Amino acid sequence: MNTNTLAQNEALDTKIQAGKFLTSLLESDITRDRMTLKKNDKIELTSTNNTPYIFVIVSGVAGIFSSTNVAIDFAGEGDLLDYNVYSSQLFGKALTDEVTVWRFAQSDVFNKIAESSEIQLQHYHMLQTIQRRLEKKQIQATLDMKNRIAAFIHTLATRYNPKADDQGMIELPRYFSRKMIANYAGISLSTLTTHLQQLMEEDRVIFNKRVLLISEENEA
Structure with a gap:
């Protein structure tokens, strides 16, 4: 098996595992809030009450913007809208007519990750997916x-x-x-x-x- 095939298989495995992350969270007993955004609605991705959240998109597409309104990345079905991997001063904005989001308390998710090696693996692959997107953009920017x-x-x-x-x-x-x-x-x-x-x-x-x-x- 050549290097390209190995890389493609690894990327596919990462995509599959990352896609299971939301399912695992929804099948757990942790508290969550379902939010619906209409086109151009914004959602603050920083905590205003010292309770960090994790946002996962169920449907639709949103942009992730800096405080100066610069588009950093985009998130669609099954993606994390924010995970404190970009910056602390960000907001999301619905690009499609409707975006449905699940909001979880970060501490609850971390506890589930600590309890389950399977969710821990899915979480790792989700972060890998985000990192690869950002690295690809950096390469293209050259x-x-x-x-x-x-x-x-x-x-x-x-x-x-x-x-x-x-x-x-x-x-x-x-x-x-x-x-x-x-x-x-x-x-x-x-x-x-x-x-x-x-x-x-x-x-x-x-x-x-x-x-x-x-x-x-x-x-x-």
Whole structure:
């Protein structure tokens, strides 16, 4: 078995184990609160009453933003919305029409992790999933601007809409607006548009005001 195959199998195992984390928490007896966010609703990810929480998304997609409104990452079904791995000054914002979230007291979750080696393993893989996403973004950020933008868009498109069409193009979900992509890439909207036009001339993307598709061959 070659190195690439081993890496792919390890990534798949991590994804499966991480996906079991929410199920294990819900099947336990710990207290939880179900929260529903409408599009653009915000949720503070820092504790205001000295009770740290862990948030897990059940459905929908949310962005994770810094206190200066910079998009750091995104979270979808089964993802942790925050786990104190990014920063202490963050908030989440619903990108889809509705986002459903379970809120757990951090201390309760830590107790369950201590009690169960299986949940401990799932928790480890969940943190590994987050870390790999952040590391991938850091690697992509070393590319030149045009290819960086293509890599960011490809990553988001395949993560939230993995099925390509007959032409080998993947549509980026529309809640990832061009303004959102520019924010995530740390560039102005005009700079993003300039590079999208260049990528379109190279037949790597197709875009208009409401649709952005990227070639599945753009993986970086």
